[in-house]
Amino acid sequence: MSSRYFGQPIKRREDPRLLTGKALFVDDVDLPGMLHVAFTRSDFAHGRLLSIDTEAAEAMPGVVAVITAEDLGDYWQPGPLLVPPPPIEGSSFFPRTQVPLAKGKVRHVGEPIAMVVAESRYIAEDAAEEIFADIEPLDAVVDLEAGLEADAPRIHEDLDSNLAAQVRQQKGDYARASEGAHTVIKRRFLYDHGIAAAMENRGIVASWDERAQQLDMWDTTQAPIAIRGGLAAMLGLSPSQVRVIAPFMGGGFGPKIMMFYPEEVLLPWISRRLKRPVKWIEDRQENFVATTHERGQIHDAEIALDEDGRILGVKDRFIHDAGAYNPYGLTVPLNAQCTLLGPYSVPNYDSEFRVVYTNKTLVTPYRGAGRQHGVFVIERLLDFAARELGLDPVEIRRRNFLPKDAFPHDHGIIYQDFSSLTYDSGDYEPALDKAVDLMDWHRYVGEELPKLRAEGRHVGVGLVSYVEGTGIGPYEGARVTVEADGSVSVATGVGTQGQGHYTSFAQVVAEQIGVDPSRIEVTTGDTKVFHWGAGTFASRGAVVAGNACHAAALEVRKKILNHAADALEAPQDDLEILDGRVQVRGVPARSIDLATLAQGANPMRGAVAPGTEPGLEATVYFGPEFGATASGVHAMAVEVDPQTFDVNILRYVVVHDCGVVINPLILEGQIQGGIAQGIGDAFYEQILYDSDGQLLNGSFMDYLLPTSMDVPAIEHDHVVTPSPLNPLGVKGAGEAGAIPVGALFAQAVEDALSGGGLDGFEIHEIPLSPLRLFELVGEHKAGGGTSP
Amino acid sequence: MATLKTTTEPPGVKVELTVNGDTIHRRVEPRLLLSDFLRHELRLTGTHVGCEHGVCGACTVLVDGEAARSCLLFAVQAHGRDITTVEGLSDDADNLHPLQEAFRDAHGLQCGFCTPGILMSMVDYLGEHPQPNESEIREALSGNLCRCTGYQKIVEAVQLYVDRRAADPEGNGR
Numbered sequence: 034m035s036s037r038y039f040g041q042p043i044k045r046r047e048d049p050r051l052l053t054g055k056a057l058f059v060d061d062v063d064l065p066g067m068l069h070v071a072f073t074r075s076d077f078a079h080g081r082l083l084s085i086d087t088e089a090a091e092a093m094p095g096v097v098a099v100i101t102a103e104d105l106g107d108y109w110q111p112g113p114l115l116v117p118p119p120p121i122e123g124s125s126f127f128p129r130t131q132v133p134l135a136k137g138k139v140r141h142v143g144e145p146i147a148m149v150v151a152e153s154r155y156i157a158e159d160a161a162e163e164i165f166a167d168i169e170p171l172d173a174v175v176d177l178e179a180g181l182e183a184d185a186p187r188i189h190e191d192l193d194s195n196l197a198a199q200v201r202q203q204k205g206d207y208a209r210a211s212e213g214a215h216t217v218i219k220r221r222f223l224y225d226h227g228i229a230a231a232m233e234n235r236g237i238v239a240s241w242d243e244r245a246q247q248l249d250m251w252d253t254t255q256a257p258i259a260i261r262g263g264l265a266a267m268l269g270l271s272p273s274q275v276r277v278i279a280p281f282m283g284g285g286f287g288p289k290i291m292m293f294y295p296e297e298v299l300l301p302w303i304s305r306r307l308k309r310p311v312k313w314i315e316d317r318q319e320n321f322v323a324t325t326h327e328r329g330q331i332h333d334a335e336i337a338l339d340e341d342g343r344i345l346g347v348k349d350r351f352i353h354d355a356g357a358y359n360p361y362g363l364t365v366p367l368n369a370q371c372t373l374l375g376p377y378s379v380p381n382y383d384s385e386f387r388v389v390y391t392n393k394t395l396v397t398p399y400r401g402a403g404r405q406h407g408v409f410v411i412e413r414l415l416d417f418a419a420r421e422l423g424l425d426p427v428e429i430r431r432r433n434f435l436p437k438d439a440f441p442h443d444h445g446i447i448y449q450d451f452s453s454l455t456y457d458s459g460d461y462e463p464a465l466d467k468a469v470d471l472m473d474w475h476r477y478v479g480e481e482l483p484k485l486r487a488e489g490r491h492v493g494v495g496l497v498s499y500v501e502g503t504g505i506g507p508y509e510g511a512r513v514t515v516e517a518d519g520s521v522s523v524a525t526g527v528g529t530q531g532q533g534h535y536t537s538f539a540q541v542v543a544e545q546i547g548v549d550p551s552r553i554e555v556t557t558g559d560t561k562v563f564h565w566g567a568g569t570f571a572s573r574g575a576v577v578a579g580n581a582c583h584a585a586a587l588e589v590r591k592k593i594l595n596h597a598a599d600a601l602e603a604p605q606d607d608l609e610i611l612d613g614r615v616q617v618r619g620v621p622a623r624s625i626d627l628a629t630l631a632q633g634a635n636p637m638r639g640a641v642a643p644g645t646e647p648g649l650e651a652t653v654y655f656g657p658e659f660g661a662t663a664s665g666v667h668a669m670a671v672e673v674d675p676q677t678f679d680v681n682i683l684r685y686v687v688v689h690d691c692g693v694v695i696n697p698l699i700l701e702g703q704i705q706g707g708i709a710q711g712i713g714d715a716f717y718e719q720i721l722y723d724s725d726g727q728l729l730n731g732s733f734m735d736y737l738l739p740t741s742m743d744v745p746a747i748e749h750d751h752v753v754t755p756s757p758l759n760p761l762g763v764k765g766a767g768e769a770g771a772i773p774v775g776a777l778f779a780q781a782v783e784d785a786l787s788g789g790g791l792d793g794f795e796i797h798e799i800p801l802s803p804l805r806l807f808e809l810v811g812e813h814k815a816g817g818g819t820s821p
Numbered sequence: 822m823a824t825l826k827t828t829t830e831p832p833g834v835k836v837e838l839t840v841n842g843d844t845i846h847r848r849v850e851p852r853l854l855l856s857d858f859l860r861h862e863l864r865l866t867g868t869h870v871g872c873e874h875g876v877c878g879a880c881t882v883l884v885d886g887e888a889a890r891s892c893l894l895f896a897v898q899a900h901g902r903d904i905t906t907v908e909g910l911s912d913d914a915d916n917l918h919p920l921q922e923a924f925r926d927a928h929g930l931q932c933g934f935c936t937p938g939i940l941m942s943m944v945d946y947l948g949e950h951p952q953p954n955e956s957e958i959r960e961a962l963s964g965n966l967c968r969c970t971g972y973q974k975i976v977e978a979v980q981l982y983v984d985r986r987a988a989d990p991e992g993n994g995r
Contacts, residue, residue: 048933
């Protein structure tokens with residue numbers, strides 16, 4: 034493929050609008066007569082909702098309506114099960130989905146109880162404070178293991194227990210493999226993943242037009258088309274009566290794809306009732322309790338190896354925290370279960386997880402979506418195995434990599450997209466070699482580290498590898514149109530939250546149509562413009578929608594050449610498209626511009642041949658058979674302050690393989706941003722609940738996001754193993770940066786401390802923090818470990 | 822459900838201020854935040870609100886030339902002041918301010934939500950610090966949260982602007 038536009042570090046099309054404050058975000062929507070919404074939310078994690086007194090709120094000047102579950106009538110119903118359980122034999126699954134407003138019971142702090150509609154947001158918030166919900170508190174389920182005990186308080190009383198699901202997947206025979214093993218390592222691991230904390234909170238503007246019988250909704254959603262279809266069904270409307278717009282969004286990262294958040298159900302309903310536009314903008318405090326989280330898993334895992342450090346098998350038993358409801362089914366624990374296998378040959382695998390309901394905010398995917406948890410477990414097991422067998426962390430990984438002739442590699446277990454977990458392509462050693470070179474690993478470990486340690490510095494290194502299943506189906510589509518002025522319009526159904534789709538999709542189309550990307554206008558996330566598709570998740574935008582753009586552009590290219598061949602009286606094979614003109618190859622004098630061709634393709638008089646479609650336009654869909662597997666190696670050097678246990682990242686190296694690269698500038702940004710979130714997850718961020726299910730750190734004063742002082746400059750390199758599953762050869766890159774950071778942090782910090790004299794010191798959990806490291810070192814010393 | 826009620830006009834306080842060079846006279850509720858005043862009364866929606874407790878920095882504007890968090894100020898406190906928002910840097914996509922241009926050139930933004938606040942923080946800082954090094958830039962940025970970029974390309978964007986300005990002081994970094 035030529036590379037005039039595709040693969041180039043083209044500056045982003047959308048930036049001027051964003052930099053001048055002109056990009057439209059949901060809270061920028063302002064409609065005549067618009068009312069404002071605020072919610073009264075539960076202060077209790079678990080309790081019986083006895084009554085709700087709304088009288089004082091309703092009496093306040095400027096209050097237009099107060100709505101509780103009772104007022105919703107038949108409209109009140111639990112949300113849909115967004116992801117049904119995959120077909121895994123012997124699984125059990127007890128889904129309970131969230132409700133629009135609490136009725137009878139509250140199940141987590143922040144669950145909405147009443148909705149206030151008022152003339153201003155200030156009045157709405159005042160009134161929400163005046164609503165009194167009489168709640169009889171019940172014991173809360175906070176601890177995962179306690180939640181599974183027989184006498185635990187039951188969150189959903191129609192179920193026999195708090196067990197939401199149990200799934201076992203196996204391949205080979207782990208029990209037999211481990212019997213003959215040279216080494217078996219067993220550990221318990223805790224991996225807690227923080228919250229997305231997108232800079233823009235959620236928001237909705239809903240506007241019912243009584244005359245047009247039309248609902249318009251601006252929504253901070255990553256999946257506007259699914260929201261449109263679901264809402265239409267709930268409201269008894271045809272989907273064509275509902276337009277959902279996901280305009281510019283201030284970050285998504287996963288939690289902005291849900292169906293439905295209670296607010297998404299309530300705002301359009303009340304707009305239709307009141308026949309006025311309504312707006313709700315979440316505040317940061319609400320975001321901490323009402324936007325979905327990702328949180329912890331507890332793994333009891335073991336690995337069996339031969340004397341050379343080759344993996345014979347892995348066994349894992351883990352518990353996953355679902356929160357109060359589980360509309361997202363098993364996506365997150367399945368990702369953990371599958372991604373644990375990593376880039377390695379694991380001939381025998383026995384993994385079983387139990388999902389438990391707790392009285393906490395719902396868990397749904399957040400960048401990585403459980404993959405972090407799995408990667409942490411396998412990488413830590415390999416680290417301990419390497420230590421026991423006297424191997425270098427690089428060497429044990431190299432010995433266990435799937436060889437490059439192993440692809441496509443079918444693991445024989447079921448992935449989150451319900452297909453068999455299959456790696457389409459990969460070649461892991463070159464990435465490992467590049468990372469080792471970039472890091473100057475052997476010199477660093479052999480010379481630099483001993484020197485620094487001799488000076489009394491607590492310095493350590495780490496290196497991990499991982500895979501990421503990306504670009505899963507089912508499908509996306511794109512419509513490409515050459516307009517009458519020679520510019521090009523591209524429409525897709527995915528939403529965009531900062532990934533640069535306006536630019537990367539334009540590059541894909543530009544490559545085929547020969548028009549500069551600055552003349553290509555991309556629309557994403559507006560169901561009126563394009564209404565087929567699934568949404569932006571699972572690192573799939575560039576892969577699935579990108580390939581749909583490519584396929585549609587190819588169709589339009591054919592039409593352009595067809596018309597141009599007639600106009601120029603030359604065979605199509607002799608034509609080329611350059612800078613918006615079609616010309617006979619090498620003869621610029623014989624050319625015609627795209628505007629003229631587009632106008633000619635839409636005649637206003639006369640006759641056309643039978644079957645003619647007007648215009649230079651095509652709509653094409655793309656659906657991969659299964660996901661494309663990206664991979665990578667991260668390495669870092671850290672220094673730990675033995676007094677304060679602060680960790681300073683000295684170097685951070687990434688070698689990444691996401692197949693063919695569309696725009697290296699955007700890709701670097703995606704990886705750097707992912708790593709920053711990974712660093713937050715590893716060392717700064719943790720959602721903390723007390724034993725009553727009260728969130729203890731629900732503000733940016735207490736929940737720490739990494740700042741520019743905490744994230745280092747990152748050194749990059751790439752390996753390109755094109756995906757055979759799509760014509761562009763691309764794989765997803767959105768989540769990759771975030772996935773291996775916890776495992777890497779643990780390895781490097783452990784190395785720094787054990788190298789500094791804490792013999793046998795091990796880290797089994799993420800997140801860490803200065804305090805937690807201090808505690809772990811104290812426990813190690815109390816247990817007889819050697820002090821530095 | 823409650824019945825429809827009529828609105829009562831809130832008793833306002835008179836404010837007079839300059840915003841992006843324009844003189845503004847309004848009556849506002851005493852408790853109205855400056856961020857809400859700018860966004861919803863003046864429709865200058867480039868100033869974004871990310872946390873409403875003064876941590877994230879997305880709402881940063883200049884008050885008499887100094888960076889300040891508009892979510893921690895009431896509109897009435899801006900009486901008599903000179904406010905500059907991101908629209909005051911340049912609201913013309915074809916003619917960006919050199920700092921905005923550098924952010925575009927270095928891919929210093931992804932979702933762009935935090936960007937206006939970062940630009941305004943940096944305008945103030947770079948006015949007083951003509952030649953900051955990387956660690957000084959990082960420190961100056963540390964009061965603004967960004968969740969997309971990992972900061973590296975923001976640092977590079979600021980550095981690019983600084984270098985361009987040093988090379989061509991007349992062009993102010995253009």
